[in-house]
Every structure is written in C-alpha cells, then in structure tokens.
Amino acid sequence: MAEHTIKAFDEEIDRLRGLIAEMGGRAEAAIENAMLALQRQDKALAAEVVADDKRIDAIEAEVEKLVIQVIALRAPMANDLRDVIAALKIVSVVERIGDYAKNIAKRVPLIATNKRTLEPIALLPSMGQVAGEMVHDALNAFAARDADLALAVIERDTVVDDFYNSVFRTLVTFMVENPKTISECAHLLFVAKNIERIGDHATNVAEMVYYAATGQTLPERERGADIQPED
Amino acid sequence: MTESQTNLTIADPKMSARDVKVFYGEKQAIKGVSIDVGMDHVTAFIGPSGCGKSTFLRTLNRMNDTVASARVEGEITLDGENIYAPSMDVVQLRARVGMVFQKPNPFPKSIYENIAYGPRIHGLAAGKADMDVIVEKSLRRAGLWDEVKDRLHDSGTALSGGQQQRLCIGRAIAVEPEVILMDEPCSALDPIATAKIEELIHELRGRYAIVIVTHNMQQAARVSQRTAFFHLGDLVEYGVTSDIFTNPRQERTKDYITGRYG
Numbered sequence: 001m002a003e004h005t006i007k008a009f010d011e012e013i014d015r016l017r018g019l020i021a022e023m024g025g026r027a028e029a030a031i032e033n034a035m036l037a038l039q040r041q042d043k044a045l046a047a048e049v050v051a052d053d054k055r056i057d058a059i060e061a062e063v064e065k066l067v068i069q070v071i072a073l074r075a076p077m078a079n080d081l082r083d084v085i086a087a088l089k090i091v092s093v094v095e096r097i098g099d100y101a102k103n104i105a106k107r108v109p110l111i112a113t114n115k116r117t118l119e120p121i122a123l124l125p126s127m128g129q130v131a132g133e134m135v136h137d138a139l140n141a142f143a144a145r146d147a148d149l150a151l152a153v154i155e156r157d158t159v160v161d162d163f164y165n166s167v168f169r170t171l172v173t174f175m176v177e178n179p180k181t182i183s184e185c186a187h188l189l190f191v192a193k194n195i196e197r198i199g200d201h202a203t204n205v206a207e208m209v210y211y212a213a214t215g216q217t218l219p220e221r222e223r224g225a226d227i228q229p230e231d
Numbered sequence: 232m233t234e235s236q237t238n239l240t241i242a243d244p245k246m247s248a249r250d251v252k253v254f255y256g257e258k259q260a261i262k263g264v265s266i267d268v269g270m271d272h273v274t275a276f277i278g279p280s281g282c283g284k285s286t287f288l289r290t291l292n293r294m295n296d297t298v299a300s301a302r303v304e305g306e307i308t309l310d311g312e313n314i315y316a317p318s319m320d321v322v323q324l325r326a327r328v329g330m331v332f333q334k335p336n337p338f339p340k341s342i343y344e345n346i347a348y349g350p351r352i353h354g355l356a357a358g359k360a361d362m363d364v365i366v367e368k369s370l371r372r373a374g375l376w377d378e379v380k381d382r383l384h385d386s387g388t389a390l391s392g393g394q395q396q397r398l399c400i401g402r403a404i405a406v407e408p409e410v411i412l413m414d415e416p417c418s419a420l421d422p423i424a425t426a427k428i429e430e431l432i433h434e435l436r437g438r439y440a441i442v443i444v445t446h447n448m449q450q451a452a453r454v455s456q457r458t459a460f461f462h463l464g465d466l467v468e469y470g471v472t473s474d475i476f477t478n479p480r481q482e483r484t485k486d487y488i489t490g491r492y493g
Binding site for chain 1: 490
C-alpha cells in the first residue's frame with residue numbers, strides 16, 4: 001500500500017499493527033501453555049500463564065491509547081479508519097481470549113490433585129489446538145489484510161463447537177457413572193467451555209478483519225449450536 | 232472515462248450534467264463529466280488542486296462564460312432545461328443558481344443594501360415594506376439577523392469575515408434561488424466561523440439544492456450527504472458521503488482521502 005504523505009501517520013499505524021501482532025502471539029502462547037500445563041499437570045507453567053496475562057492487558061491499554069490518539073490527530077479515513085476501529089475492537093476481544101487461557105491455567109492446580117486419567121483430557125488438547133490456530137490465523141489475516149483467511153477462520157468455529165459437544169457428553173457420562181469425579185469433571189467442563197469461547201472470539205476477530213479488509217460486514221451467520229439437546 | 236465512475240442515480244435531479252467537457256483554450260480541464268445533483272442532499276465536490284472541481288462547479292451557473300478562453304461542451308440541465316440553450320437568460324439563471332465564493336465579497340454598501348440589491352434588480356419587492364420583509368427573512372435564513380438587526384445600515388464590509396460570508400449567503404438567498412453553489416466558502420474563515428457556516432448549510436438543506444466545493448475533506452464529510460471526487464478532470468467516484476469516507480470503490484479516491492495522494 002502506498003505511504004501516507006505524512007510519515008508519522010504510517011509509523012503510528014505500523015506500531016499499532018506491531019502491538020496487535022505481539023498481543024496475538026502472546027494470547028496464542030497462553031492457550032498453548034495452559035493446555036500443556038493441564039496435560040502435564042504443571043503448576044509452575046500454569047502460574048506463568050496467569051502472570052503473563054498482565055502483559056496482554058497492558059498491550060490492550062496501549063493500543064486503546066494509540067487508537068484514540070490516531071483518531072484525534074490524524075482523522076483516519078476509509079481503509080485507515082476501518083483498520084484502527086478493527087484494531088480497537090480486536091484488542092478487547094484478544095484480551096478476553098487471554099482471560100480464558102488464564103482461567104484454564106488457574107484450574108490446573110485444582111484438577112492436578114486428582115491422578116485419575118480422564119478420557120476428555122485426551123480430547124481437550126486437540127480442541128485447544130484448533131482454537132489456538134483460529135486465533136493465530138485470525139491475527140495473521142489482520143496483519144495481511146486477508147479476507148479469505150478470515151473467512152476460513154469463521155468456518156472452523158463449528159469444529160470447536162463439535163469438540164465441545166463431544167467433551168460435554170463424555171463428561172456427563174463420567175459424572176453419572178462415577179460421582180466421585182464430579183468436581184474434577186466440572187472443572188474440565190469449564191475448561192472446554194473456555195476453549196469453546198476462545199473459538200467464538202477468534203471468529204469475532206475474523207469478522208472484524210473481514211470488515212477492515214473489504215469494507216463489507218458479513219451477513220449474520222448461523223451460530224454453531226454449542227449446546228445440543230440431550231438425546 | 233477510463234475508470235468506471237460510480238454512477239449514483241438520483242431520482243428527480245435538480246441539475247443534470249451529461250458528458251460535460253470544459254476547455255481553456257487548448258487545455259482540457261474537464262474530461263466528460265456526467266452527474267446528477269438532487270434537491271434533498273448537500274453535494275460536496277472534493278479533489279486535489281487543479282482537479283477541475285471548481286471549474287465544473289462554475290459550469291452549473293455559466294460562470295465560465297466570463298472567462299474568454301473557456302469553452303463548454305455537453306449538456307447541463309436545470310429542471311430538465313438546457314442552461315446553455317441560446318434562449319436561456321443568464322442573469323435569470325444566476326438568480327436561480329446562486330453562488331458563494333471563497334473570499335467573502337460583500338458590496339461596499341450597507342448590510343441592508345447588500346441583501347436588497349438582488350431582489351431590487353429582479354423586481355421581487357413591491358415596495359419598502361416588502362423589501363424589509365425580504366431583508367429580514369434572508370438575514371434570518373443566513374443566521375445573521377440577530378447579530379446585525381440593530382445596524383442594518385452599517386457597511387457590510389465592517390462585519391467579521393464569517394459574518395461577511397453569511398451576508399453573502401443571505402444575499403444569494405434573497406433572490407429565491409433553487410440551487411446554491413459554494414466554492415470553498417470557509418477557506419478564509421476561522422474554525423468557529425466555519426462551524427457557523429456549516430450549521431447554516433445544514434439548516435438550508437432541503438430548501439435549496441446545495442453544491443459545495445471544498446479542500447477540507449472533514450468539511451465534506453461533515454456537511455454533505457453526497458460526495459463527488461474529481462481527479463485530473465475526471466469524476467472518479469460519486470457516492471453516498473459515508474460510503475466514500477469509509478469504503479471508497481476507486482483506488483484513486485482511497486489514496487486521496489486517506490492522505491496517500493502524490
């Protein structure tokens with residue numbers, strides 16, 4: 001894209017995009033590490049995820065400040081305007097994604113007390129991986145202004161929803177069969193729900209990227225049914 | 232036209248231009264512009280210096296007639312009537328299509344006389360009482376009445392720049408025009424005087440078809456509902472103002488409004 005006549009404007013836009021790339025990378029790492037900590041029952045790693053979330057929150061604040069400054073001083077128009085508005089909305093969503101990863105990490109010590117291996121634990125890392133990839137791709141799409149990549153992210157949301165339904169049923173079955181696992185299963189259910197929400201939020205990011213890149217809003221889509229009626 | 236211009240259709244246009252070309256001697260300033268201007272919207276013409284926006288604006292009330300080397304081709308209609316037809320009375324046309332210029336240019340006469348001049352030469356007032364009504368109404372519409380009602384016989388040139396510009400708008404309004412053309416009406420004014428003119432434009436909208444040429448894109452965004460972007464004598468894009476400023480269709484429009492031009 002051609003440069004702005006005013007160079008400082010380009011520098012601010014670059015800084016904004018750089019901050020969002022960093023924030024996305026950190027959110028992705030938080031999801032990955034939270035899932036690793038859960039699998040390995042690694043409390044130290046879980047504590048690290050919780051601590052690192054502060055940096056994600058700090059970037060959100062920094063981006064908000066920069067966006068307000070750019071709007072006030074540069075009066076951005078057209079694709080520039082869409083970019084900064086998308087940036088503002090994306091950081092608030094990524095901040096929430098970071099919170100979900102933190103929430104998963106916080107449950108690790110509570111689940112780690114129980115040594116039993118539950119079948120859903122085997123399913124959760126794959127689910128976390130898909131959600132993490134959605135976050136990764138949504139932010140890559142923002143960096144590259146790639147509307148097609150954004151659409152691909154949105155389509156993947158149903159995969160996460162399907163995972164969630166599957167985990168939900170498995171956990172309910174476990175709890176029915178062995179009430180002693182209820183506390184542990186309840187925590188795992190929250191973990192699954194958090195991952196499911198991460199997928200939804202990655203989808204929201206992708207929708208904003210699509211708007212920023214094309215100027216068009218996507219039609220209201222069918223939301224994947226994350227709760228299915230009991231058979 | 233090489234680039235496809237966004238042909239915004241306007242139902243019941245007040246003025247229509249079809250394939251309008253303007254030449255200054257050998258040099259072509261406007262390269263075949265077609266556009267409709269409606270009654271219900273303020274239309275802004277934007278574009279870099281030399282793009283032809285002012286030249287085109289001036290074709291709409293035949294102001295280019297006063298430039299010896301200027302030649303206009305194509306058709307421009309007001310209510311379906313060709314304004315370049317030999318039968319067109321140019322004085323009458325300019326009463327119907329009024330103009331406000333970049334620099335406020337009140338006559339060196341009293342405030343009252345500045346407004347009364349047009350109605351008098353067009354025979355719009357039956358007597359002094361009638362004229363008083365026209366002057367008050369025009370100054371009220373121009374948002375100037377309260378500021379000048381106690382000194383109507385002071386010189387118009389003694390007013391502030393912003394007041395002078397509103398006096399010029401009042402003067403244009405006094406002859407009951409249908410269209411008001413404004414060529415950079417705020418470029419010589421401070422931000423407060425500018426805001427008052429913009430508010431005035433907002434109030435006049437709907438009563439007159441208003442076309443404003445402005446260098447200030449924020450101003451175009453603030454006052455207009457339709458925006459036309461001119462570049463090198465072409466009408467590149469014409470659309471709903473909010474679309475032009477959030478999602479322009481043409482690369483040239485985007486580069487200009489985002490500050491990437493040249």
